[in-house]
Amino acid sequence: MTQRSLPVPDGLDGMRLDQAVSRLFGLSRTAAASLVEAGDALVDGYPRPKSDKVSAGSWLEVTLPVPASAAPAVVAEPVTGLTIVYSDDDIVVVDKPVGVAAHPSPGWTGPTVVGGLAAMGQNVATSGAAERQGIVHRLDVGTTGLMVVAKSELAYSVLKRAFKEREVDKRYHAVVQGHLDPLRGTIDAPIDRHPTADYKYAVMTSGKPSVTHYDTLEAFRSASLVDVKLETGRTHQIRVHFSALRHPCVGDLTYGADPTLAARLKLTRQWLHARELGFLHPQTHDEVRFVSDYPDDLKYALDVLQDAS
Numbered sequence: 655m656t657q658r659s660l661p662v663p664d665g666l667d668g669m670r671l672d673q674a675v676s677r678l679f680g681l682s683r684t685a686a687a688s689l690v691e692a693g694d695a696l697v698d699g700y701p702r703p704k705s706d707k708v709s710a711g712s713w714l715e716v717t718l719p720v721p722a723s724a725a726p727a728v729v730a731e732p733v734t735g736l737t738i739v740y741s742d743d744d745i746v747v748v749d750k751p752v753g754v755a756a757h758p759s760p761g762w763t764g765p766t767v768v769g770g771l772a773a774m775g776q777n778v779a780t781s782g783a784a785e786r787q788g789i790v791h792r793l794d795v796g797t798t799g800l801m802v803v804a805k806s807e808l809a810y811s812v813l814k815r816a817f818k819e820r821e822v823d824k825r826y827h828a829v830v831q832g833h834l835d836p837l838r839g840t841i842d843a844p845i846d847r848h849p850t851a852d853y854k855y856a857v858m859t860s861g862k863p864s865v866t867h868y869d870t871l872e873a874f875r876s877a878s879l880v881d882v883k884l885e886t887g888r889t890h891q892i893r894v895h896f897s898a899l900r901h902p903c904v905g906d907l908t909y910g911a912d913p914t915l916a917a918r919l920k921l922t923r924q925w926l927h928a929r930e931l932g933f934l935h936p937q938t939h940d941e942v943r944f945v946s947d948y949p950d951d952l953k954y955a956l957d958v959l960q961d962a963s
Contacts, residue, residue: 656719662710663678668709671690671706671707672705675690690702692810694717719782719783727784728772737749742805746803749798750928754770756786756791778803781810794926796926798952800928816933816934823932824887824931825883828892829877829878830877831912834870839868841864841868843857845891857895866892866895876962878901893926904921905922911924919958927952929946
């Protein structure tokens with residue numbers, strides 16, 4: 655996918671949002687309307703109905719699908735360790751193992767959640783770009799835990815909007831180096847691409863608003879187990895925010911973690927797990943909530959830290 659941000663030009667002042675997106679990005683009116691309805695067009699940071707009128711100077715952020723010729727195909731392939739936590743006609747909730755991407759992308763040749771679901775015979779929504787159909791949010795390849803994937807078109811539209819409007823309760827557990835001060839707090843710092851490393855992100859004044867709430871659950875001699883609630887969902891948000899506080903996730907060498915500690919804990923990736931996921935079911939509107947246990951590598955590292963303390 656491609657993300658584009660630009661101000662609404664004077665010539666489009668007062669135009670419907672879907673029509674403005676169509677004009678600006680050369681999309682058909684139908685494609686532009688679908689994109690807006692999916693929550694992939696934000697006006698001043700918020701999703702709007704497609705019939706809303708835009709104002710000159712408002713900031714428009716649009717997530718465009720990868721052209722079909724550039725999009726990797728979804729291959730139905732069993733994924734070791736990928737388990738289904740819950741499934742019905744509208745959604746499927748999975749527990750994602752380490753080393754698995756949410757969906758195919760250029761340069762990634764490893765297993766994916768959508769490929770694993772296809773191998774299990776799970777049909778997902780057709781909304782979204784071909785390689786990420788049904789995907790309403792993602793986890794990093796090196797992050798384990800809960801993901802919800804839309805199976806019906808209704809679920810895709812409702813969940814996509816719920817994530818955009820911050821109505822989904824996403825809770826992570828992380829082990830970070832050192833002891834946080836204060837033990838409970840909020841990190842409110844904008845995130846953008848790293849100025850020199852394409853594969854990283856950083857706290858930047860030019861970045862998008864990013865808010866992370868945390869609460870220390872247990873303090874060890876050299877690290878802390880924290881409960882993290884995301885208000886926003888930027889790429890690498892938790893990893894970037896704690897690194898900026900000089901308390902990177904243990905094992906996260908990309909963002910400045912101590913390699914000696916990582917080796918002692920036998921960690922080859924960041925200690926970060928999508929522990930809990932809660933939202934209103936798109937069909938019944940009842941609240942549903944799911945919890946995931948730590949995988950073996952994170953359990954081992956935690957046990958070593960607890961024994962040493």
